[in-house]
Amino acid sequence: MARSRVKAKGRSEGGGFLRLHHRLIQHPNFYTLSPRAVKLLIDIAGQYRGLNNGDLSAAYTLMRQRGWTSKDQLSKALAELLERGFLILTRQGGRTRPSLYAVTWEPVNDCGGKLDVSSTNAPPGNWKKDPINPE
Known part of the structure; x- marks a missing residue:
């Protein structure tokens, strides 16, 4: 019965989501990104599962x-x-071995000691720096 209710309500049966804050997507550094950079950001950030920020390829x-x-x-x-x-x-x-990356709107995780940087308790927030003029 619960399964049919989920289908009837159109609710998700699982899977993750990609969190992009309004303050991030409304920042000049985001809305002046090229389309290819936006696609890559989504492709890389889509690998994030909550505890693997820093282990994104x-x-x-x-x-x-x-x-x-x-x-x-x-x-x-x-x-x-x-x-x-x-x-x-x-x-x-x-x-x-591949280079690994972290998104800067989430804290960097430990990732089993495989990173060259330390884990953080707060997001680095590098995207908030002064807006860069696109070329």
Whole structure:
């Protein structure tokens, strides 16, 4: 009976959600992002599950499954998000491991000690810095 009520009310049966605060999406650093940067931000932030901020990847092999077809466009979008403060690098990648990132509107988690940065109790909030004029 409970299952049919859920279907009748149109409620979700599970799954996560992506929290983007109004103050974040109304900030000039957000609304002047390029479309590719907004897409990448959603693709990366969509990996966040509540306790893994800092363990988010933008590896091309992963992003290709999300519709990315150009390493160059992915690289440009990533650079834009880092410059505008929506992402921070939490681990520099190398030959056998990917670079990892954290969104800056949530606290950075410990992630089992695999990060090059310390966990935080408060969000870094780098996106709130002075607005950057788009090129």
